[in-house]
Amino acid sequence: MWDTFAQSPAFGILVTVTVFALAVLFSRVLGNPAWANPILWASAGVVALLLLARIDYEQYMVGGQYFLPLLGLAVVALAAPPFRHRRLLRKSSVAIVVAVGIGSVAGVATTMLLAWAFGGSEQAILAAAPKQATSPVAFAIANLSGGSGELAAVLAVLTGIVGATVGPGLLRLLRFTDPGDRGLAMGVSAHAIGTARIAREEPVAGAFAVVGMVLAAIYVTVLVPIALHSLRLAL
Amino acid sequence: MTGRAVSGSQGFDAASGQRAARPTGIGAYLIKLSRVAVGLLVVVACYLSGEWFADILSIPVPGSVLGMVLLFLVLCVQPVRLSDRFVVPVAERLVALIPFLLVPAAVGVVAHLVVIARDAGALLTAIVGGWAVTLVVTAHAAKLLLRRANKKF
Numbered sequence A: 001m002w003d004t005f006a007q008s009p010a011f012g013i014l015v016t017v018t019v020f021a022l023a024v025l026f027s028r029v030l031g032n033p034a035w036a037n038p039i040l041w042a043s044a045g046v047v048a049l050l051l052l053a054r055i056d057y058e059q060y061m062v063g064g065q066y067f068l069p070l071l072g073l074a075v076v077a078l079a080a081p082p083f084r085h086r087r088l089l090r091k092s093s094v095a096i097v098v099a100v101g102i103g104s105v106a107g108v109a110t111t112m113l114l115a116w117a118f119g120g121s122e123q124a125i126l127a128a129a130p131k132q133a134t135s136p137v138a139f140a141i142a143n144l145s146g147g148s149g150e151l152a153a154v155l156a157v158l159t160g161i162v163g164a165t166v167g168p169g170l171l172r173l174l175r176f177t178d179p180g181d182r183g184l185a186m187g188v189s190a191h192a193i194g195t196a197r198i199a200r201e202e203p204v205a206g207a208f209a210v211v212g213m214v215l216a217a218i219y220v221t222v223l224v225p226i227a228l229h230s231l232r233l234a235l
Numbered sequence B: 001m002t003g004r005a006v007s008g009s010q011g012f013d014a015a016s017g018q019r020a021a022r023p024t025g026i027g028a029y030l031i032k033l034s035r036v037a038v039g040l041l042v043v044v045a046c047y048l049s050g051e052w053f054a055d056i057l058s059i060p061v062p063g064s065v066l067g068m069v070l071l072f073l074v075l076c077v078q079p080v081r082l083s084d085r086f087v088v089p090v091a092e093r094l095v096a097l098i099p100f101l102l103v104p105a106a107v108g109v110v111a112h113l114v115v116i117a118r119d120a121g122a123l124l125t126a127i128v129g130g131w132a133v134t135l136v137v138t139a140h141a142a143k144l145l146l147r148r149a150n151k152k153f
Helices: A002-007 A009-029 A038-052 A057-064 A067-077 A080-084 A086-117 A122-128 A135-144 A149-173 A179-201 A203-234 B013-017 B025-057 B063-077 B080-118 B120-152
Strands: none
Touching: A002 A009, A002 A057, A009 A038, A009 A057, A009 B080, A038 A057, A038 A149, A038 B080, A057 B080, A067 A135, A067 B025, A067 B063, A067 B080, A080 A086, A080 A203, A080 B063, A080 B080, A086 A122, A086 A179, A086 A203, A086 B120, A122 A149, A122 A203, A122 B080, A122 B120, A135 A149, A135 A203, A135 B063, A135 B080, A149 A179, A149 B080, A149 B120, A179 A203, A179 B120, A203 B063, B025 B063, B025 B080, B063 B080, B080 B120
């Protein structure tokens, strides 16, 4: 009975749903701080469960694999949030597009150079390169460039947590008070997790963050293959 | 995790609420269901087109990201009323699902624990350094460009 269940797709799906629900509950009870991110703790929970119960990763993925095509569909759906804030884009679209572009170029370049300079392996560089993009996009980019999408998604989540925790304070320290500057900086540097954080206290900045996050995801998608190609040529 | 928290003030929910006679019961349910189906169909069509474009152009860009750009264009081109009523609610529901859908992907890191252990220093530096530079550069660029853009109006 147990064996049939553990071999079926229902096992992976049920484990994911249960552990994710617990992680969301855990985050809510604590008041949704960035470090209590449900993705991080739910994945850690599933990993711990698999290790403790001595269940193979492959066995979990019999059910887990069904989530991945839906993730691609969800990336497409990311067009909706900036569409809601299209008025913002209409007013100062060129300035926003250029500012996000400058930030994305700086981000991808620094990330890759640091990973390389501190002795990271090729796998590490490939996974770190897209981490500035929102996790599902980072996952897709890294998979496509021959790196580990799984690692890229986790690195993106960690970036988001750092950005959401430290970002607003650092911006205040550097005397950025305009909601446009604050929102774009948070959305571009810490994607969805940073956006959720700043939107809670500053709704106007939150709208800018949404637009910045999705634009940055597009920039990173284009920049990573170019940057990887030039890094390979240079080495 | 998503932009849901900041959205919701606009849209046509208010407009549809003002209509005099709203269908109730099973009728309302069927209308809602068909709206979701139409919205989902548009998103899926954009996804498949994106994958198809990425394939025939043979560019190293995920089809899903091309699909996202395509969906944004579709939303802008069709009458706003249609976008807001059919596609946007479904798409936002999908976006809200992203954290949950990412869990099996993130669980996959167990296969890469060797890379993580070996390159922990490089990865950590890249995360924090890359983040800090992105934040500061974007904030400065926005300050410079947005102020200039607002002066014109």
